[in-house]
Amino acid sequence: MIQLYHVYKNYNGSSPALTDISFVVEKGEFVFLTGPSGAGKTTLLKLIFCSEKPTGGQIIIDGKNTSRFGTREIAELRRKIGFIFQDFKLLSNKTVYKNVALPLDIIGHRPREIKKKVSYVLSYLGLQHRANYKPLSISGGEQQRASIARALVKEPTILLADEPTGNLDPALTNSIMELFLDINAKGTTVVIATHDSSLIKKLNKRTITLEGGKVIQEKE
Amino acid sequence: MIQLYHVYKNYNGSSPALTDISFVVEKGEFVFLTGPSGAGKTTLLKLIFCSEKPTGGQIIIDGKNTSRFGTREIAELRRKIGFIFQDFKLLSNKTVYKNVALPLDIIGHRPREIKKKVSYVLSYLGLQHRANYKPLSISGGEQQRASIARALVKEPTILLADEPTGNLDPALTNSIMELFLDINAKGTTVVIATHDSSLIKKLNKRTITLEGGKVIQEKE
Amino acid sequence: MTISLLIRRILFFVKEASHNIKGNLFTNMVAIFTISLALTILTSFAVFFINMEDMLDTFGADVQVIVYLKEDIRSDSTSPMKEKIRSFTEVDSINYVSKEMAIQVFKNELKGQKGILDELGANPLPSSFEIGLKKPFRNSDGVRTIVAKLKVLEGIDDIHYGQEWVDRFTAFLSFFKAAGLIIGVFLLISTIFIISNTIRLTVYARKEEIDIMRLVGATESFIKTPFFIEGLFEGLAGAILAFIMFNAVRYMLLKNIPASFSSLINIPFPVTDFMIILLGIGTAMGVFGSFISLTRFLKQG
């Protein structure tokens, strides 16, 4: 599903963010990406998501080489990928409901269908009472959950989650991990970047550890 | 140092965010504030910081009742309080260095002094190599550390930290906790809102637990 | 794209745009107000210029060539002569003034210096033709051409045409047209720039929103369309406001100036046409403004 071959990334004027990264994530896999702050986890996810271009190497998603993608193909790809951003990236002038509905609006679902799906995911994440609030009027953890809801509502074939539980309490963290395992069981490929070592220990899944932009450890 | 008497907070049109909160934090104390997402931790810190007004009750900081504060007194208070925001609130058009130097510029320190202090705190937090980057060009954990640096550089008498380690790996979390203990030992009153139960367990300090806007547990 | 999807899209975009307008009400109001001011200035200038041109055209009717006839001209030769002159392409009208009519006019003009009239015995004034010119020839060149043609005719004593006045009028007309054109073009460009700059600033303030939309998989047209609708609305609302302001200024002028000059601030078209033109220009500029503002942002990545 996701194949990286000798991927390099240098942001201009700084030491390389990623050096010679190669790995393959199969369809339906569940992978943790970990490593200290500044290791390059977010950068790696952004490359897969085509919001940054690699300086070198090849990235193949679902059989297609992303290096030749134009804006149209990138938009198409993103409609299949759910991305939970580390900084949420919610639209501050839209309510939680509209933020979560946006990916479905983009795909062009029917209003009735959108309503059903959005309500379902919001209530699963305990946000139904915040549906009509703007992101700046809800708590940090609620924002994070809204961002998770937006990524999941379109039933993506790939889920990329960047530190999805940094603002959540242990109980919520558990229920969200269960949700991730659940959609993974239904066939979605999941890649989660996290610092939370207890989480990684508990789930005992394949884990790729980065440090200074290099893969220093891989555990199946 | 911080006294709350029967404090209430209702954001307009929603169920109360805080209900009848009373507690006292003595000068030089170290207190954890915990509770599930949406419990009211951030709201409580905002009230102390005068960025929200209580709907009812009295908040007394350093002997002064904040309810009578005007813009001038609020600005003065904030120059004494270091606040680490859950969403960082860094100025995106300024470098990390300038963001961290800002509180000292506001107080009006000498440039040489500012340089010394900022450099010190940046290198302690492992950010010296990111000093000339803008916040959007650094990793999430680096942004969080920049926000911590900005709160600490002015050597505040009160430190309010809202989820200060949500984006940091365990090693960095430890060294930052040590830093907090260190400035606490030097006399700064510290209040930390966090979900991280392992952190609370390890440090074994006074802990106030909120849920649904009420104090449900206090542990010395 | 199926029909039902298309309809859903259109509904979505309109809802989206109206939501954005409400959400950014303050910015939108500021933009609409600026657009309306720029349009009012442009409209006022255009209306003033068109009216002024009309007024000058009526002045142009004063450009006249007077042909004084010889004393000894045979009375049966004036009629063919008149027809001959009338056949010149430059000639719009021709009028015969007999000696008697001439002295009458002279008497009226000289009311002041009665002394002169008392002294005059026989009628010393010649008969003449007063020749009016067609529009394109009401200027120095046109006058010179016709004078050259008249000079060769038999029975002519002298030709008069207030050379100084015609030259001045011609000069003023060319000044007026050149100045009007240059200032008009400058104002038009300024208006386009002010409007597009204003919209640009409102779009720029929402750069983050555009970036996020893109990250969620929105296509360019999906992102742009609500902005176009918003620009269209701003332009339209600005034009309506401009129409109101223009009429307010016009009303104030009408109250404060002598009636004889009110023609200068007439609206030179039917009011509905005027509104349609104004609204058309406003919406076109609004859409164009958002178009060039968005091109900039959607290029980057």
Next chain:
Amino acid sequence: MTISLLIRRILFFVKEASHNIKGNLFTNMVAIFTISLALTILTSFAVFFINMEDMLDTFGADVQVIVYLKEDIRSDSTSPMKEKIRSFTEVDSINYVSKEMAIQVFKNELKGQKGILDELGANPLPSSFEIGLKKPFRNSDGVRTIVAKLKVLEGIDDIHYGQEWVDRFTAFLSFFKAAGLIIGVFLLISTIFIISNTIRLTVYARKEEIDIMRLVGATESFIKTPFFIEGLFEGLAGAILAFIMFNAVRYMLLKNIPASFSSLINIPFPVTDFMIILLGIGTAMGVFGSFISLTRFLKQG
């Protein structure tokens, strides 16, 4: 506040402002450009209006009252009469035209109709005073006042003053002034609004920045001052650009219009004064624009 702190503050604010200008270069350019266009329009109108007024003043010098004297007036009484008339407050200049001078002028004027001159035997024209009026009285009312005063004098036959022309001139002048005032005020207000709206949009885009500054403990003046400096810079740069654009338009006009009208687009002050005025207005509007934009934001919480 100590002196060294004050100096440090000033340095900080200037550095801050210049950093912000560089950081928001695009927005700043857009704002400066809009400001310069608005200022150019205002300046062009003001210059045109002032020149037009000057030109009308020279026309006003044509407002003349001619007093025809009786045939039998004693030659030693003209001199005291002249002095008497000169002493009227309305009178600016007075000029005696003898019978001989009058006939000479008449001959020159009537070049065309030579016949009349041949018929004239004795000089039938009266001697006269040509009276020029002071500026405030070059209108219908002024003329009527002086005529009333003149009528009671001895030895006067008739008084002439081209009533129709004076009335028309007076009407045009009052039209011109009223229209100029209304349009000028409208343009001034528009310019102020366009400039402050533009700055408002740039400030609005940085609302978050202002909020964060406040959260870090910055006082109002600490937040506002760099914005004022930025507004000042935008106004100043806009004014400089307006000066350049105005002169470019002026140059284009000079190239394209008859020389006799170039006085209409003269700069009616010394160029340095003109620049100073323009820069003054630009900076004042820039600072004022940021002032009202900021007041709005700093009020909320």
